[in-house]
Every structure is written in C-alpha cells, then in structure tokens.
Amino acid sequence: xxxxxxxxxxxxxxxxxxxxxxxxxxxxxxxxxxxxxxxxxxxxxxxxxxxxxxxxxxxxxxxxxxxxxxxxxxxxxxxxxxxxxxxxxxxxxxxxxxxxxxxxxxxxxxxxxxxxxxxxxx
Amino acid sequence: xxxxxxxxxxxxxxxxxxxxxxxxxxxxxxxxxxxxxxxxxxxxxxxxxxxxxxxxxxxxxxxxxxxxxxxxxxxxxxxxxxxxxxxxxxxxxxxxxxxxxxxxxxxxxxxxxxxxxxxxxxxxxxxxxxxxxxxxxxxxxxxxxxxxxxxxxxxxxxxxxxxxxxxxxxxxxxxxxxxxxxxxxxxxxxxxxxxxxxxxxxxxxxxxxxxxxxxxxxxxxxxxxxxxxxxxxxxxxxxxxxxxxxxxxxxxxxxxxxxxxxxxxxxxxxxxxxxxxxxxxxxxxxxxxxxxxxxxxxxxxxxxxxxxxxxxxxxxxxxxxxxxxxxxxxxxxxxxxxxxxxxxxxxxxxxxxxxxxxxxxxxxxxxxxxxxxxxxxxxxxxxxxxxxxxxxxxxxxxxxxxxxxxxxxxxxxxxxxxxxxxxxxxxxxxxxxxxxxx
Numbered sequence: 001x002x003x004x005x006x007x008x009x010x011x012x013x014x015x016x017x018x019x020x021x022x023x024x025x026x027x028x029x030x031x032x033x034x035x036x037x038x039x040x041x042x043x044x045x046x047x048x049x050x051x052x053x054x055x056x057x058x059x060x061x062x063x064x065x066x067x068x069x070x071x072x073x074x075x076x077x078x079x080x081x082x083x084x085x086x087x088x089x090x091x092x093x094x095x096x097x098x099x100x101x102x103x104x105x106x107x108x109x110x111x112x113x114x115x116x117x118x119x120x121x122x
Numbered sequence: 123x124x125x126x127x128x129x130x131x132x133x134x135x136x137x138x139x140x141x142x143x144x145x146x147x148x149x150x151x152x153x154x155x156x157x158x159x160x161x162x163x164x165x166x167x168x169x170x171x172x173x174x175x176x177x178x179x180x181x182x183x184x185x186x187x188x189x190x191x192x193x194x195x196x197x198x199x200x201x202x203x204x205x206x207x208x209x210x211x212x213x214x215x216x217x218x219x220x221x222x223x224x225x226x227x228x229x230x231x232x233x234x235x236x237x238x239x240x241x242x243x244x245x246x247x248x249x250x251x252x253x254x255x256x257x258x259x260x261x262x263x264x265x266x267x268x269x270x271x272x273x274x275x276x277x278x279x280x281x282x283x284x285x286x287x288x289x290x291x292x293x294x295x296x297x298x299x300x301x302x303x304x305x306x307x308x309x310x311x312x313x314x315x316x317x318x319x320x321x322x323x324x325x326x327x328x329x330x331x332x333x334x335x336x337x338x339x340x341x342x343x344x345x346x347x348x349x350x351x352x353x354x355x356x357x358x359x360x361x362x363x364x365x366x367x368x369x370x371x372x373x374x375x376x377x378x379x380x381x382x383x384x385x386x387x388x389x390x391x392x393x394x395x396x397x398x399x400x401x402x403x404x405x406x407x408x409x410x411x412x413x414x415x416x417x418x419x420x421x422x423x424x425x426x427x428x429x430x431x432x433x434x435x436x437x438x439x440x441x442x443x444x445x446x447x448x449x450x451x452x453x454x455x456x457x458x459x460x461x462x463x464x465x466x467x468x469x470x471x472x473x474x475x476x477x478x479x480x481x482x483x484x485x486x487x488x489x490x491x492x493x494x495x496x497x498x499x500x501x502x503x504x505x506x507x508x509x510x511x512x513x514x515x516x517x518x519x520x521x522x523x524x525x526x527x528x529x530x531x532x533x534x535x536x537x538x539x540x541x542x543x544x545x546x547x548x549x550x551x552x553x554x555x556x557x558x559x560x
Contacts, residue, residue: 050267058560093160
C-alpha cells in the first residue's frame with residue numbers, strides 16, 4: 001500500500017486549561033474576547049452533506065495548479081460557472097475540466113464543483 | 123362522498139406525510155463513486171459475504187440471479203452476467219444515509235428515520251406550491267447533493283404514503299419517482315391498483331386469508347366491515363384499514379425507537395477449533411454491542427450466545443448450540459457482559475468441531491433509569507460509573523478499540539474475516555479517499 005504523508009495531521013495534545021487563581025491577581029484581559037480557534041472544516045465547507053473529498057493521482061493537471069496527491073473538496077451543491085474547475089464523468093471515467101461555456105455541447109456528466117484544492121507544501 | 127371542491131379543500135388542510143426512500147440503496151451508494159459501473163448490474167453481499175442482500179435494478183432484471191442465495195452457489199452466474207459484487211461497506215452506507223437524513227431535515231422539522239434508507243417526513247402548512255413540486259424538490263436536492271436517486275410518495279397517512287411511494291417507482295417514467303395521493307379519486311385508484319399483500323403491515327399470512335375470502339386488492343380490503351378486520355386481524359389490522367381510508371392512526375415518531383435486541387455475528391476468516399480464539403471473538407462482539415447499548419443509554423436483561431459450524435460444508439461434522447442467560451441485573455457494562463458471555467460459551471462449546479461463527483445478542487432492552495436492584499444487589503448508580511465513561515471517551519477520541527478488555531485479546535487479525543471485495547470507505551477514511559487519475 002502506498003503511504004501518504006501529506007495532509008495527515010498528527011493528533012493535537014490535549015491542552016489543560018491552566019488554573020487561574022480565584023482569590024488574587026488580575027483576570028486575563030482576554031477573557032471577554034475569547035473565541036473558538038479556527039476550524040478549517042467550518043471555514044472551507046459550507047454544505048457538509050454535499051461535500052466529498054477526492055485525491056488526485058498523477059501530474060497531468062499541473063496547469064490547473066492541481067498536483068499529484070492533492071486533495072480536492074467537491075461541493076455538489078454549487079452551480080458552476082464557465083471556467084470553474086469541475087469533476088465530471090466522461091465514458092465512465094472521472095476527469096477534472098474547466099466548466100465549458102456551453103455545457104450541453106459536451107458529452108460528460110457533472111459530478112461536482114471543485115471548491116478547494118488542498119496541497120501539502122513540503 | 124364529498125364533491126371534488128370540498129374534497130380538494132379537505133386534502134389541502136391536512137397534514138401530509140411523505141415517505142422518501144433510496145432506490146437500491148447499498149448498490150447505488152457503491153455506484154456514486156464508481157461511474158464505470160453506471161448502468162451495469164451491481165450486487166452487495168451480506169456481512170460475511172454469505173449471500174446477496176442488495177441488488178440494483180439492472181441486477182434485479184437478470185432473472186437468473188436469485189436474492190438471498192449463498193454466494194458460492196451463484197458466483198458463476200454473477201461472473202457470467204458481468205455483475206459486479208461488493209462486500210457490504212456499512213461505514214459508507216451509514217454515512218451516506220446520514221447525509222440524506224440531514225437534507226430531509228431541512229425540508230421539515232418532523233422527520234422520522236424509519237430505516238437506513240427510508241424516512242417519513244411530515245409536511246404541513248404548504249400552501250404556496252403543490253405537494254408534487256415539494257416532492258420533486260426533495261428528490262432533486264438529495265440527488266444533486268449525494269448522487270443517490272430516491273422515490274417520494276406523499277399521502278395523508280403513513281400506510282398510504284408507503285403505497286404512493288410504491289406507485290412512484292412502479293410507473294417511474296410516468297411519475298418521475300414522485301407520486302402524491304391528494305384526492306379521493308387518486309386514493310381509490312391507488313387502492314384498486316394495489317395487491318393487498320403489498321400493503322405495509324399486512325403479512326403473507328393475512329394476505330392468504332384475505333385471498334381465501336376473495337379480497338385481492340387494497341380497495342376490496344377497505345370495503346370489509348371493521349368488525350371482521352378487528353376479529354381476524356386484531357387492532358393492528360384495523361389501524362391499517364383506517365389508514366388506507368385516509369384516517370391517520372400510526373403516530374409520528376421523531377425519536378428513534380429503542381432497539382428490541384442488539385446483536386452481532388460474523389463468520390470467522392477461517393474455521394476455528396480452539397476455544398480461546400472463539401472466546402476472544404465473542405468478547406470482541408460483546409464490546410461492540412455493549413457500546414451501542416451505552417450510546418442509547420439503555421441496559422440489556424438477556425444475553426444470548428450462539429456458536430455453530432459451517433452448515434454448507436459436507437466434510438465437517440456439524441454442531442450448533444445457543445444459550446440465553448438472564449442477567450441478575452440489567453446492565454450495559456462491557457466487563458460484566460464479557461464474563462457472563464465467557465461462562466455461557468464454556469457451557470455450549472464442544473471440542474473437536476471446526477467452528478464457523480460465534481454470535482451474541484442482547485435483548486430485553488430497557489432505558490437505564492428503569493433498572494431496578496433486587497434483594498441482594500443495589501441498583502447501579504450510572505452517574506458514578508466513571509470507568510465506562512472514560513473507556514468510551516478514549517475510544518471515541520482515539521479510535522475504536524484503543525482500550526479494550528483483556529479478554530478480547532490481540533489476535534483479531536487472525537480470526538476476523540477479511541472482506542476482499544469491500545469498497546474504500548470514501549467518506550470517512552482519509553487514506554481511502556476516492557482516487558481521480560489525471
């Protein structure tokens with residue numbers, strides 16, 4: 001089996017909240033400004049039920065900035081406009097193409113629109 | 123009978139119920155990620171690759187392929203007909219099902235999940251557009267978001283919604299997989315069309331009895347006197363009888379019903395003789411089912427353990443046995459259940475046989491607040507059971523079987539059946555994502 005290193009997140013250690021003395025000292029000035037940390041899932045995915053992940057195998061898409069082993073986020077609920085990158089099925093095979101101006105002229109079935117490309121930079 | 127005008131008003135004021143169900147759910151889940159198989163026959167095999175449990179339309183159209191037959195008997199026919207077969211991938215089906223149910227949630231605040239691939243959706247207060255349009259919206263949204271085709275039946279009662287759903291599929295090109303019963307005329311037409319044995323809740327026994335007295339269609343059934351139905355088919359039959367006439371009497375349950383029994387039994391990857399290994403498999407299954415039990419905050423009263431050899435093998439000596447233990451106090455404690463199961467297994471195990479399968483089933487399931495103690499044992503205090511909470515919390519966080527009972531052992535790989543034809547878990551495993559070649 002091929003082992004992918006890109007994209008695998010190592011587990012974050014549980015950070016224990018440091019005890020704040022209740023009797024003395026000043027409360028942290030940040031208390032009232034606390035917000036949850038950034039959650040990529042929340043930022044990148046607007047419709048969870050329509051979003052799928054796929055992994056690219058091969059280097060033929062580098063002109064679209066899609067490289068080998070990249071992960072694509074496909075949001076099937078989005079309506080593509082011309083030139084958007086989309087995943088389509090042509091003769092039973094998945095293909096990544098630019099959404100054509102006249103979709104009816106092409107003989108492929110739209111599977112979903114590519115909303116993000118995740119690329120491991122290292 | 124009311125005039126058409128009143129009739130339409132009557133239907134438009136009612137709460138309606140939609141039954142949405144996925145067409146050949148398991149097979150289409152596989153096809154969504156395999157466009158090379160679109161339009162070709164696909165079947166899915168049972169948990170231990172024993173028999174065909176699901177087939178898509180293309181496979182059903184091949185009359186040669188019998189459902190629920192052991193696979194080894196029909197493998198040749200499958201291959202000859204170019205049928206693609208998959209081991210069941212419940213992780214994938216469960217996740218896809220969740221997507222469908224979430225989408226339905228957006229259509230109505232009242233959704234009753236009836237099974238992995240069907241749900242009742244309550245529709246009320248729809249005035250601005252037709253129910254037919256609404257049904258099509260549900261169908262089209264689910265298809266766009268997930269790639270799964272569904273059928274929608276809309277009617278004033280659950281039994282009629284089931285029937286409408288059936289009609290939507292039977293005349294697929296005419297109705298486009300959506301059918302609405304929203305007038306007396308349509309209701310009667312539907313009842314006249316339906317064979318009484320296909321009605322939801324009418325079993326084959328009752329269907330036979332009805333046939334004997336000359337009742338063949340659902341319409342003829344509704345013409346029987348209520349007294350006859352009550353006498354011969356109990357109050358359950360009366361409910362169906364009333365529902366078919368448009369009177370809603372099966373309540374809407376939005377909460378999943380507690381299960382009557384939870385069990386698991388899978389064939390071993392190879393035949394086992396050694397009690398130790400069988401014991402480990404048995405403990406493993408107990409761990410799985412007791413976790414389900416804790417998730418739904420309930421306890422089991424009875425524990426059944428069964429063990430058998432391979433029925434289909436002519437060479438092996440055959441033996442099978444099963445034992446049911448009444449637990450002294452209903453419990454969901456993995457450790458108690460494992461030790462009880464161990465005792466039970468000791469009692470039915472006989473050396474000298476090559477075993478194919480061990481299984482466990484928990485039943486007599488009650489909410490854990492209802493557990494009573496007895497004279498000798500005080501009732502358990504669940505809020506104090508830190509061990510099990512921690513146990514579950516660790517396994518939720520770091521993955522299944524991070525911590526486990528020692529009796530489960532570490533030889534899972536040796537007895538577990540490797541599912542050779544299982545598709546990748548596309549939607550839940552980072553390493554098994556759908557691959558697109560470029």
